[in-house]
Amino acid sequence: MADFYDAKQVEEKFYKICEERGYFEIEGNKNIQENGKNFCIMMPPPNVTGVLHIGHSLTFTLQDIMTRYKRMDGYRTLWQPGLDHAGIATQNVVEKQLLAQNIKKEELGREKFLEKVWEWKERSGGQIVHQMRRLGITPAWSRERFTMDEGLKKAVKKAFVNLYEKGLIVRGNYMVNWCTHDGALSDVEVEHKQNKGKLYHIRYYLADENLSSEKQKLSQNSAKQDRAVDFGVAKDRVNLDQNKANYHKDRLGEILDGSALGVHERENFDFNDACQSENLPYLVVATTRPETYFGDTAVMVNPNDERYKHLIGKSVILPIIKREIPIIADEHVDMSFGTGIVKVTPAHDTNDYEVGKRHNLEFLTIFDESGILNEHCDKFAGLERLEARDIVVEELQKLGNVEKIEDYENQVGYCYRCNNVVEPYISKQWFVKSKIAKDAIKKVNEGGAEFYPSHWINSFNAWMRELKDWCISRQLWWGHQIPVFYCECGHEWADEADAPECCPKCGSKNFTQDPDVLDTWFSSGLWPISTLGWGNDECFKNEKWFDGDLKEFYPNTMLITGFDILFFWVARMMFQSENALGQIPFKDIYLHALVKDKDGKKMSKSSGNVVDPLGEIDKYSADILRFTLTLSAVQGRDIRFDDEKMVLVRNFTNKLYNASKYLLLNADKFANLDEIVVQTDLGRYMQSRFFECVKMVRENIEAYRFNDAANAIYKFLWDEFCDWGIELSKANKASVAELGSVFKEAMRVLSPFMPFISEYLFHELSGTSLENSPSIMIEPYPKISAQDAAIEQNFALVIEAIISIRRAKASIDLGNSKIAKAYMMTDTEISPFMHYIKLLAKCDEIELCTSKVENSAVDVSESLSVFIPLDGIDTSEIVKRLTGQKNKLEKEVAKLENMLSNEKFVANAPEAVIKTNREGLENAKSKLEKVLGELANFGA
Ligand SMILES: [Zn+2]
Ligand SMILES: [Zn+2]
Numbered sequence: 001m002a003d004f005y006d007a008k009q010v011e012e013k014f015y016k017i018c019e020e021r022g023y024f025e026i027e028g029n030k031n032i033q034e035n036g037k038n039f040c041i042m043m044p045p046p047n048v049t050g051v052l053h054i055g056h057s058l059t060f061t062l063q064d065i066m067t068r069y070k071r072m073d074g075y076r077t078l079w080q081p082g083l084d085h086a087g088i089a090t091q092n093v094v095e096k097q098l099l100a101q102n103i104k105k106e107e108l109g110r111e112k113f114l115e116k117v118w119e120w121k122e123r124s125g126g127q128i129v130h131q132m133r134r135l136g137i138t139p140a141w142s143r144e145r146f147t148m149d150e151g152l153k154k155a156v157k158k159a160f161v162n163l164y165e166k167g168l169i170v171r172g173n174y175m176v177n178w179c180t181h182d183g184a185l186s187d188v189e190v191e192h193k194q195n196k197g198k199l200y201h202i203r204y205y206l207a208d209e210n211l212s213s214e215k216q217k218l219s220q221n222s223a224k225q226d227r228a229v230d231f232g233v234a235k236d237r238v239n240l241d242q243n244k245a246n247y248h249k250d251r252l253g254e255i256l257d258g259s260a261l262g263v264h265e266r267e268n269f270d271f272n273d274a275c276q277s278e279n280l281p282y283l284v285v286a287t288t289r290p291e292t293y294f295g296d297t298a299v300m301v302n303p304n305d306e307r308y309k310h311l312i313g314k315s316v317i318l319p320i321i322k323r324e325i326p327i328i329a330d331e332h333v334d335m336s337f338g339t340g341i342v343k344v345t346p347a348h349d350t351n352d353y354e355v356g357k358r359h360n361l362e363f364l365t366i367f368d369e370s371g372i373l374n375e376h377c378d379k380f381a382g383l384e385r386l387e388a389r390d391i392v393v394e395e396l397q398k399l400g401n402v403e404k405i406e407d408y409e410n411q412v413g414y415c416y417r418c419n420n421v422v423e424p425y426i427s428k429q430w431f432v433k434s435k436i437a438k439d440a441i442k443k444v445n446e447g448g449a450e451f452y453p454s455h456w457i458n459s460f461n462a463w464m465r466e467l468k469d470w471c472i473s474r475q476l477w478w479g480h481q482i483p484v485f486y487c488e489c490g491h492e493w494a495d496e497a498d499a500p501e502c503c504p505k506c507g508s509k510n511f512t513q514d515p516d517v518l519d520t521w522f523s524s525g526l527w528p529i530s531t532l533g534w535g536n537d538e539c540f541k542n543e544k545w546f547d548g549d550l551k552e553f554y555p556n557t558m559l560i561t562g563f564d565i566l567f568f569w570v571a572r573m574m575f576q577s578e579n580a581l582g583q584i585p586f587k588d589i590y591l592h593a594l595v596k597d598k599d600g601k602k603m604s605k606s607s608g609n610v611v612d613p614l615g616e617i618d619k620y621s622a623d624i625l626r627f628t629l630t631l632s633a634v635q636g637r638d639i640r641f642d643d644e645k646m647v648l649v650r651n652f653t654n655k656l657y658n659a660s661k662y663l664l665l666n667a668d669k670f671a672n673l674d675e676i677v678v679q680t681d682l683g684r685y686m687q688s689r690f691f692e693c694v695k696m697v698r699e700n701i702e703a704y705r706f707n708d709a710a711n712a713i714y715k716f717l718w719d720e721f722c723d724w725g726i727e728l729s730k731a732n733k734a735s736v737a738e739l740g741s742v743f744k745e746a747m748r749v750l751s752p753f754m755p756f757i758s759e760y761l762f763h764e765l766s767g768t769s770l771e772n773s774p775s776i777m778i779e780p781y782p783k784i785s786a787q788d789a790a791i792e793q794n795f796a797l798v799i800e801a802i803i804s805i806r807r808a809k810a811s812i813d814l815g816n817s818k819i820a821k822a823y824m825m826t827d828t829e830i831s832p833f834m835h836y837i838k839l840l841a842k843c844d845e846i847e848l849c850t851s852k853v854e855n856s857a858v859d860v861s862e863s864l865s866v867f868i869p870l871d872g873i874d875t876s877e878i879v880k881r882l883t884g885q886k887n888k889l890e891k892e893v894a895k896l897e898n899m900l901s902n903e904k905f906v907a908n909a910p911e912a913v914i915k916t917n918r919e920g921l922e923n924a925k926s927k928l929e930k931v932l933g934e935l936a937n938f939g940a
Contacts, residue, residue, distance in 0.1 A: 007624075007653075037074055046128050054611045054641060056613075065706060065709075152530050165494070186519060190422050202319070297361045298325050301329055320399070453635045463567055474518065482518060525573050631707055669766055694782045731838075797828055808859035824847070853867035858933075
């Protein structure tokens, strides 16, 4: 055996051999498969643009442990791998590359651009699948899928058309979350953050009936003409980027120097002046987004608000644009908040949207899809909405329409992609109706699925109860183009065909396909069924999937993923798969926590605390990274990644390596445990403890307590086998052969956790090599067997005796040096094991006794007492030390007793202080007792 274990070389070589031999595939463990045992787990498909991060490493490690364990336990296993096309991320990567060559995607056009994306995908996409291999994971690689491969494209169309025809997918004008860079976002794609902003209090002057001059009428008319389209808007969607290009910076200059005049200014009529000069009354409304006032179509008060009752039905004039809007009444207005008057902007606020519908108000959209203010904003048209804010406010201040501006903290939604402020925006989009989830929710709650940790069911239910219609259209080119077609006569239909021949309603050949693509999660929501062949037609049949797959592997056995995608992915798989097949897609759902840094801080590039798993594998090994993550994977708790833990696990691998070296010093090779009859007492003891370990590991894996499973094998191998078994075997050479067999068997138990070093040591100890023999990864996992309680008791006593003698020696400053004689008093039969105790406790002779031995160092433990005679040992130094301790303790006891007998102190001191002092006293007393006992032993 080499002096050192070369992890890098072994891991690379072994992985290649195992993959080439097809071990990871469904039939990889053919020889040990048992009838009717199937196991299936889906890999969360990482983004095709992705690189392996520490969170993936945890997910994949746990999935691999599960899969390897089941594979060794005789299951036909399918761990389905694949990649996600990642709409926005991928499009961004390719767009950026093109821009670096000065090419805009609009110049290429959709088709050419998509060709470029596919080229990129073939050339540089999916690097992560190579990085994943370095972790030593074993999905069925031959079945690797891509969410936009031909088969999965068909499945997506099938699912879409199906839902469309059931009325579960509809198109409509909705208020959506809108990013002016990325378009529509689903609710979960919006990140809400605390924002330090301002609250602007703006005066709206009451319209005075007497002032209804021609000019006022004119201003109202012009506002009416400007009503783009009625509620709903949705003009033909223009490309966001083109809009940005149309936005001229010089427009900003014009406005600032006043050379741009609004229509009303050109008429040279200052309405505000007129109002103020006559001291007309005004109302004050407050807003955090003053620029949206251009879209106000009412102000609203509570009908029960005595202050404003007389105003209901009258109107106010919006400053600058001088549009007249009504004062309406609505019970929803909170009278106690602010002035009790609110502005209503139905096209730009989620609540106002509902108000607008209730009161049949106008929906005025005041900026376009890239956030550029439009003609409703008068001279501010052309400005970007956030940029316009200060300019608009400045103008309002000049006009005397600003009552005050306060600092204000509120929650603001940001785009999860680009951190842009998300706007509520009315837009025509495709939606999945929330009622799609009804049956899935019911089935989950009837016990159809179980969450680990179990509390996730509450979050799941809370979210599902509130489920809104899911906006699935995205303004991108890369993705599954929505399979809906519009013909020239205005017909609309959904079609599974890539290029339908004609409109099914009128036969027209003049039709276009909806330009939007589907939200990426729409295709990954189908992952548990589409990868098993559902909706694929004949694509990849008998290559990536087979006829019986759905029957054998659906529902999947379980799912392992990070809790952060419970709603993005898990919930969608639930209702989409359930809707297609009438069964929820998996039984058990294990959600792991985030991997944070050692101080519990979230890893992020900006904090500089990101751990690169590939770097860790280079520095340590895949085995060590896997095992460290597993040991930390306590259900429901954040995982703190600490380099010290990696070092600890490395020490563990060293320990295993050294144990193997020791074993091989005593024999060339070792038989498998089931080929021998274990006869020596130590062999029987180690085997019995090993069975305990098997039981613990199995039970914990089955309950998804991965950390406990890893801990059980770690403790057995390190504490019991290496620290005791190996040491004890030095007193019984005949046991070494048996210990070697036990150790080999333990390598099988370790294999799912640390596949490489376990394989390596197994072969070293068998006198074989992986190159020439089968891997232990496709051999049976050790079964639970009956333990030998009697031998375990015997050795428990042996270990207790050794520890007791060592303690007695330490009490007389002998350290672990050899002594001539000790006495032992015990009721239990221990004579046959004396040789172990003598060797490990370094004691030439141990005599059993039936009573206390005078003039000796004593150690009393649970089942026995040990005496080491003090003849010939100079105890003066020890006595001196103990006396010093005695004096100190006596003083402490006296002081505390004094304090606690002081009535005044007890009456006044806080309870906690008294409690601490009482405990201190008890503690000091018991220490003192012990020291006095030891001193008595020395006759002092
Ligand atoms: Zn964005
Ligand atoms: Zn038609």
